[in-house]
Amino acid sequence: MLKKFASIAHSNEFGYVYDSQAFDVHAPIDCHFRAFKNYGDGLTAHSPDWSVQLDHLADYLASLAQAMLADEELAHNCLFTFSRRPSVKAIEFAASVKFKAGEEKDWLKGRRWFSAKELKVSKAPSKEHDKRYEEVREVHDGSVK
Secondary structure (H helix, E strand, C coil): CEEEEECCCCCCCEEEEEECCCCCCCCCCCCCEEEEECCCCCCCCCCCCEECCHHHHHHHHHHHHHHHHHCHHHHHHHHHHHHCCCCHHHHHHHHHCECCCCCCCCHHHHCCEEECCCCEEECCHHHHHCCCCEECCCCCECCCC
16 A cells, blocks of 8 residues: 655655555664655655655654544554554563673673563573574663664
8 A cells, every 4th residue: 555645844845655565674663654855746756765764753643644534544554553563561671671881800701692582681601692682782771772
């Protein structure tokens, strides 16, 4: 399903698309949320579409909400997209995974690994080669990033 709708905040610059067939592994939000340049020409795309970026998310979501009020099929299709989110337990686990600088002289003993699927943190050296586990690094600070 491909549905175009107008931008509320930037209608003379951008148009938006909800494309259920789009696939973009690098999409920062969702691969189905797409934007295009319209150069003030309504819903005519004057550029290829791209994944909506964080700086346009608020406008995209407000514009999508307005479009869903007028289109029941679009609202029904978006239901799956919005229900596909991490559980509260997974979010709490991610916030609890924090890098701790090695207090010991031997930095190898201070290494830890975590599994987002199993919701576990381990110091066991065997986890280093376990594909389900990822090493806790400095970027893991418990923040939203």
